[in-house]
Amino acid sequence: MSKKRVWPVALLVLLLVLSSALAGCGKKSSGNSGDTLVFGRGGDSTSLDPSRVTEGETFKVTVNVYETLLNFGEQDTSIQPGLAKEWKTDDGLTYTFILEEGVKFHDGTDFNAEAVVKNFERWANGDADRFPYYNSMFGGFKGDEGHVIESVVAEGDYTVLIKLKRPQAPFLKNIAMSMFAIASPDAFEKGDDQFERNPVGTGPFKFVEWKANETITLEKFGDYWQKGLPKLNKVIFKSIPDNSARLNALIAGEIDLADGINPADGEMIEDNKDLQLIKRPSMNVGYLGLTVTREPFNNKEVRQAMNHAIDKETIINSFFEGQANIAKNPMPPSIFGYNDDIEGYAYDPKKAKELLTKAGYTDGFEMELWAMPVPRPYMPDGAKVAEVIQSNLADIGIKAKIVTYDWPTYLDKASKGEADAFMLGWTGDNGDADNFLYVLLDEDNIGSNNYTYFKNDKMHDLFIEAQTEVDEKKRIALYEEAQEIIHDEAPWVPLAHSTPLLAASKGVTGFVPHPTGSDLLANVELKK
Incomplete structure (x- = not known):
C-alpha cells in the first residue's frame, strides 16, 4: 500500500474520533459516576465544626468527617x-x-x-x-x-x-x-474561624471543598481505620432549596439521593421504577415558638390564645399527606417520659378570642411571623405553613406579617430573641427526653437552643433532678410533670411530629436513614 492511499484513511479515522468526542460533549451528564454520590439537600451548612452549631445541615456532613x-x-x-x-x-x-x-x-x-x-x-x-x-x-x-x-x-x-x-x-x-x-x-488550634472551614476528623471521608450555598465535597480517607470502608470514593452535598427542584434533579439523574421530599410526592416516587422512597424513623417536633420576652407574648393568655387559634389538622392534612401526627407536647411519643395524659389545645377560634379579651387585646394586635426559609424534616414547606397560620391568626384579629431571612441569619436572629413568633423544630440527637425538654425550654439554654427565652423555676428543678436521677420510672414522672408546666405556660404552639421522606435512585444501596437526621454514608454503594 502506498503512502498516498494511507493518508486519506488516517484522516477518515481521525475525523470519526473527533466527531464521536464532540457528540459526547453534547450529551447531558450528571457529572457523577458509580463511585461518587451526590446528595441533594435543602440548605447549606452554617459551619463544618459541629461543636459550634445546633443545626442539622452541618451534622449531615460532619457525621461523615468526624x-x-x-x-x-x-x-x-x-x-x-x-x-x-x-x-x-x-x-x-x-x-x-x-x-x-x-x-x-x-x-x-x-x-x-x-x-x-x-x-x-x-x-x-x-x-x-x-x-x-x-x-x-x-x-x-x-x-x-x-x-x-x-x-x-x-x-x-x-x-x-x-x-x-x-x-x-x-x-x-x-x-x-x-x-x-x-x-x-x-x-482546631489554628483558630476557630479557619477550622470551621477546614474540618479534620478521623471519619471515613475527608474534606475537599466548600462552595458556599452550592456544594460541599468529601472524598474517601485512604487511611481510615475500619478496613473496607467507605465504599464510595466521593460524596458531594448539593444545596437545592426548592423541594420540587430537588426532586426534578433526582429524576434527571443530576443527584442520587434527596432529602426534604414533599409528602405529596411520595406516591409518585413509589410508582417510578427508577427511584426508591425512603422513610426516616420519626424523632422530631415542628413548632411555632413565641418569644416570651416580647409583648404581647409575655402574657400567658395570649400564648394560650395562639395555641387555640391554629388549625393543626389542616396544616398536617395539607402539607404532610399523612406522614405526620398532631403535636401536643414538645417531644414525640417515641421518647420515654412522654405525657400522653395531657389534653392538647383544641382548634377553637372562639376560645382564642376570649383569651385575647381576658389579656386585654380585644381588638387583636400586629406581629411578625417568621417563616422558615428552608425545608426541614419537621417542616417540609415553611412558607406555605406560615400562610395558613397567618390566616388562622387573622380570624381572631391578629395581623401577622410574614418575614424570613437566609437560614444562618434566621437562626442567629431568632436565638437572640428578635422574633415575635418563629417557626422552627427539632430532631432529637440522642433519644432522651432531656434532649428535647431541657435543651429547648430550660433557662440554662436561653440564647442557645431556647429561642423563646422561657424559664420556670419549678420546671428547672425538675429537669436537674431528672438529669441526676438514674431510676427510669422516677425520671419519667419528673418529665411528665414538667410537660404539664410547659402545656399551661404555652411558650410554643407544637405543630407536628413528622415521618421525614427521602428519595434515591434505584442504584443507591446500603443507605440507612437515622432518626437523628445525621446519616453515615460509609456503607453506601452506588450502581449507575
Missing part, C-alpha cells in the same frame, strides 16, 4: 462502640474509656487520649456563643456552678477518665452526639 467516642445504633439511639472500644463506670461519676489504637486524623496526626482531652478542654474553656450545645448538655463551662464535668484526663496513650460532679443519666448518650466528635487538635 467520629465520636461512642456511636448510636444503626437506626436507634442505643449506645455502641465508637472511637472508644470499651467503657465502664462503677458509680455513675467516673467513666473509663479504652480507645481504639492505630487511628489517624485526616492530617496524619495520631488519635489518642491526649487528643480527646484537648477536645474536651477546648469545649469546657469556651462559652455559649462558641459552643452552644456543650452549654446545653453539660450545664455550662469550666468554673460554672452547673458544669457537670469535673475533669477529663489521659491515663496512658489510649485510656481516658472522665469524672462528673454529679450523676448525669444521659451522659453516655450525650457524648455520642454529633457535636461532640473528636477533632484534630493540630487543626
Whole structure:
C-alpha cells in the first residue's frame, strides 16, 4: 500500500474520533459516576465544626468527617462502640474509656487520649456563643456552678477518665452526639474561624471543598481505620432549596439521593421504577415558638390564645399527606417520659378570642411571623405553613406579617430573641427526653437552643433532678410533670411530629436513614 492511499484513511479515522468526542460533549451528564454520590439537600451548612452549631445541615456532613467516642445504633439511639472500644463506670461519676489504637486524623496526626482531652478542654474553656450545645448538655463551662464535668484526663496513650460532679443519666448518650466528635487538635488550634472551614476528623471521608450555598465535597480517607470502608470514593452535598427542584434533579439523574421530599410526592416516587422512597424513623417536633420576652407574648393568655387559634389538622392534612401526627407536647411519643395524659389545645377560634379579651387585646394586635426559609424534616414547606397560620391568626384579629431571612441569619436572629413568633423544630440527637425538654425550654439554654427565652423555676428543678436521677420510672414522672408546666405556660404552639421522606435512585444501596437526621454514608454503594 502506498503512502498516498494511507493518508486519506488516517484522516477518515481521525475525523470519526473527533466527531464521536464532540457528540459526547453534547450529551447531558450528571457529572457523577458509580463511585461518587451526590446528595441533594435543602440548605447549606452554617459551619463544618459541629461543636459550634445546633443545626442539622452541618451534622449531615460532619457525621461523615468526624467520629465520636461512642456511636448510636444503626437506626436507634442505643449506645455502641465508637472511637472508644470499651467503657465502664462503677458509680455513675467516673467513666473509663479504652480507645481504639492505630487511628489517624485526616492530617496524619495520631488519635489518642491526649487528643480527646484537648477536645474536651477546648469545649469546657469556651462559652455559649462558641459552643452552644456543650452549654446545653453539660450545664455550662469550666468554673460554672452547673458544669457537670469535673475533669477529663489521659491515663496512658489510649485510656481516658472522665469524672462528673454529679450523676448525669444521659451522659453516655450525650457524648455520642454529633457535636461532640473528636477533632484534630493540630487543626482546631489554628483558630476557630479557619477550622470551621477546614474540618479534620478521623471519619471515613475527608474534606475537599466548600462552595458556599452550592456544594460541599468529601472524598474517601485512604487511611481510615475500619478496613473496607467507605465504599464510595466521593460524596458531594448539593444545596437545592426548592423541594420540587430537588426532586426534578433526582429524576434527571443530576443527584442520587434527596432529602426534604414533599409528602405529596411520595406516591409518585413509589410508582417510578427508577427511584426508591425512603422513610426516616420519626424523632422530631415542628413548632411555632413565641418569644416570651416580647409583648404581647409575655402574657400567658395570649400564648394560650395562639395555641387555640391554629388549625393543626389542616396544616398536617395539607402539607404532610399523612406522614405526620398532631403535636401536643414538645417531644414525640417515641421518647420515654412522654405525657400522653395531657389534653392538647383544641382548634377553637372562639376560645382564642376570649383569651385575647381576658389579656386585654380585644381588638387583636400586629406581629411578625417568621417563616422558615428552608425545608426541614419537621417542616417540609415553611412558607406555605406560615400562610395558613397567618390566616388562622387573622380570624381572631391578629395581623401577622410574614418575614424570613437566609437560614444562618434566621437562626442567629431568632436565638437572640428578635422574633415575635418563629417557626422552627427539632430532631432529637440522642433519644432522651432531656434532649428535647431541657435543651429547648430550660433557662440554662436561653440564647442557645431556647429561642423563646422561657424559664420556670419549678420546671428547672425538675429537669436537674431528672438529669441526676438514674431510676427510669422516677425520671419519667419528673418529665411528665414538667410537660404539664410547659402545656399551661404555652411558650410554643407544637405543630407536628413528622415521618421525614427521602428519595434515591434505584442504584443507591446500603443507605440507612437515622432518626437523628445525621446519616453515615460509609456503607453506601452506588450502581449507575
